[in-house]
Amino acid sequence: MLITMKEMLSVAYERKFAVGAFNIGNGEFLRAILETAEANESPVILAIHPSELAFLTDSFVAYCREAAQKAAVPVVIHLDHGGDNADMIRALRCGFTSVMIDASKYSFDENVRMTREATAIAHAAGVSVEAELGTVGQAEGSIEEGHDEILYTDPREAAEFVSLTGIDSLAVAIGTAHGMYPKSKKPKLQLDRLRQIAAVVPVPLVLHGGSDNSSEEVAQSIQLGISKVNISSEMKKAFFTQLRANLEARPNEYEPTVLFPAPIDAAKALIAQKMNLFGSVGKSSLYR
Numbered sequence: 467m468l469i470t471m472k473e474m475l476s477v478a479y480e481r482k483f484a485v486g487a488f489n490i491g492n493g494e495f496l497r498a499i500l501e502t503a504e505a506n507e508s509p510v511i512l513a514i515h516p517s518e519l520a521f522l523t524d525s526f527v528a529y530c531r532e533a534a535q536k537a538a539v540p541v542v543i544h545l546d547h548g549g550d551n552a553d554m555i556r557a558l559r560c561g562f563t564s565v566m567i568d569a570s571k572y573s574f575d576e577n578v579r580m581t582r583e584a585t586a587i588a589h590a591a592g593v594s595v596e597a598e599l600g601t602v603g604q605a606e607g608s609i610e611e612g613h614d615e616i617l618y619t620d621p622r623e624a625a626e627f628v629s630l631t632g633i634d635s636l637a638v639a640i641g642t643a644h645g646m647y648p649k650s651k652k653p654k655l656q657l658d659r660l661r662q663i664a665a666v667v668p669v670p671l672v673l674h675g676g677s678d679n680s681s682e683e684v685a686q687s688i689q690l691g692i693s694k695v696n697i698s699s700e701m702k703k704a705f706f707t708q709l710r711a712n713l714e715a716r717p718n719e720y721e722p723t724v725l726f727p728a729p730i731d732a733a734k735a736l737i738a739q740k741m742n743l744f745g746s747v748g749k750s751s752l753y754r
């Protein structure tokens with residue numbers, strides 16, 4: 467069942483669970499994500515970043531739509547970190563049901579201007595919009611842009627931003643970074659700040675850079691208003707660590723049907739663990 471992000475997150479927000487948004491870098495991840503969601507009766511978000519879309523090409527999205535429509539659970543196809551209207555319009559033409567417009571690197575006024583324009587276009591096409599205020603940091607091994615210094619989201623600005631732009635969900639900066647953290651630099655989430663933002667912002671909140679954070683802090687953040695958590699690096703690491711081991715163990719093996727099943731299972735285990743942490747297991751029936 468293919469639905470919009472607004473439909474997906476309104477239920478999660480009300481019932482205080484979060485839906486995982488897992489980045490699809492290739493076809494194996496699509497399978498791992500959808501099969502795990504079905505096995506756990508969990509709603510799920512397929513996230514595709516513009517650089518992933520450039521690699522996968524538009525026809526891959528048609529394959530995602532077909533798979534999502536046939537899935538036994540609710541599915542959103544979401545553009546992760548759209549940088550401009552060109553990214554967004556490409557996604558609309560491909561049939562995404564949600565887009566993120568990320569103008570967080572610009573000034574507040576410019577972010578508002580770009581986001582408001584993008585929201586008007588996407589809403590005219592019946593597609594949900596996520597935007598970002600503040601900046602998510604950059605750790606290791608991520609294709610997403612990030613910032614060396616995190617600019618934390620200001621609660622009052624956040625409330626103003628949402629009312630000026632009409633977005634459906636807001637990505638907040640409360641201390642996470644994209645990618646995997648170096649051992650010396652484990653993040654601490656600013657849960658008080660999140661509480662203040664949630665008190666004044668009337669839409670579901672989104673946590674980017676969800677890989678590699680403390681499970682306890684992520685669980686707390688969901689109780690405080692986070693309804694979508696993005697996971698990319700951690701799932702890809704699980705897959706490729708296992709694939710690397712397979713390739714080393716079988717240097718003369720070239721069959722995808724032999725090499726890929728164990729990495730897919732490794733990704734599935736990580737996805738299932740996150741769905742449990744986010745509280746989305748067993749929630750697909752809420753969408754019927």
Ligand SMILES: [Zn+2]
Binds near residue numbers: 547
């Ligand atoms: Zn992100």
